[in-house]
Amino acid sequence: MGQFDSSTEAALARLKSESLSSSPVDGKVEKVATLGGIILEAIGFTGASASVRFLSTLKSLAANKDESNLIYFGDALIDDIRRLYRLCEELKDKFDDRINSPEFNSVVANATLHITRTNVENRLKRLAHLIANGVKENDLEPENLDDMMRAVVELKDSDIILLGKIYDSQALLLNSYRTLSSEWCQQVASSWSNSFTFLDSPTQRESRSSLTRLQSEGLIQEVRTMMTPTGDLRTDPFGLLPEGKKFYERLQEIAVQK
Numbered sequence: 001m002g003q004f005d006s007s008t009e010a011a012l013a014r015l016k017s018e019s020l021s022s023s024p025v026d027g028k029v030e031k032v033a034t035l036g037g038i039i040l041e042a043i044g045f046t047g048a049s050a051s052v053r054f055l056s057t058l059k060s061l062a063a064n065k066d067e068s069n070l071i072y073f074g075d076a077l078i079d080d081i082r083r084l085y086r087l088c089e090e091l092k093d094k095f096d097d098r099i100n101s102p103e104f105n106s107v108v109a110n111a112t113l114h115i116t117r118t119n120v121e122n123r124l125k126r127l128a129h130l131i132a133n134g135v136k137e138n139d140l141e142p143e144n145l146d147d148m149m150r151a152v153v154e155l156k157d158s159d160i161i162l163l164g165k166i167y168d169s170q171a172l173l174l175n176s177y178r179t180l181s182s183e184w185c186q187q188v189a190s191s192w193s194n195s196f197t198f199l200d201s202p203t204q205r206e207s208r209s210s211l212t213r214l215q216s217e218g219l220i221q222e223v224r225t226m227m228t229p230t231g232d233l234r235t236d237p238f239g240l241l242p243e244g245k246k247f248y249e250r251l252q253e254i255a256v257q258k
Contacts, residue, residue, distance in 0.1 A: 039108075043081050051074075051075070076129075080253070084254055103142065127149060148246075150217075151219065155213060166220060166240050167244070199211075214244070219241060
């Protein structure tokens with residue numbers, strides 16, 4: 001695991017030096033109920049105290065496990081929501097309501113469970129992006145986000161890069177064709193033959209593994225087997241699914257800016 005940045009290490013030092021191992025509220029229900037208010041307080045101030053309060057609450061929700069991970073995620077989430085408010089200032093009141101909602105509280109509480117499954121900084125950042133963009137898109141149902149959270153902490157950087165290439169090549173197809181229809185399969189195969197022949201190289205074993213992982217997360221779908229004239233098996237075409245499009249967009253820093 002790489003070193004955390006200085007601001008995160010400073011937050012960790014504050015937590016330790018100020019003896020904030022206990023939550024500022026009592027009882028798990030109360031902890032969850034205050035998350036929205038605490039993060040709104042944190043994004044509104046440049047001082048340390050509000051951020052420390054939010055990070056301390058995250059820490060207590062996760063039973064004081066993986067402290068550095070929680071702080072890194074918490075700082076990233078605060079930064080993302082600050083950016084969201086700055087870019088979409090006209091929607092501030094709506095964002096306030098969404099962040100104060102029970103759904104937001106549950107999503108953040110669920111995120112603390114996924115945080116314990118990775119020590120990779122980029123995955124923790126992507127988890128924060130996912131939640132902040134859920135606020136933007138008003139999609140904070142825990143059941144809608146739980147699968148995406150699991151994918152965030154399981155997929156490698158190389159998997160996300162390959163998904164991005166598939167997204168750039170195929171996202172528009174989802175506006176015109178029904179997935180798994182014959183027309184969609186034909187368009188996917190055409191896109192694949194134009195853009196992804198590099199995967200046929202014997203050196204692209206890791207990329208082929210990425211395809212398998214992305215498909216196992218329900219983000220892409222193998223559409224058919226394609227054979228060369230000599231009968232050699234090429235990399236099968238994979239089509240971007242609606243879930244994959246949504247997932248990739250939610251990982252951007254404030255997705256689909258308009």
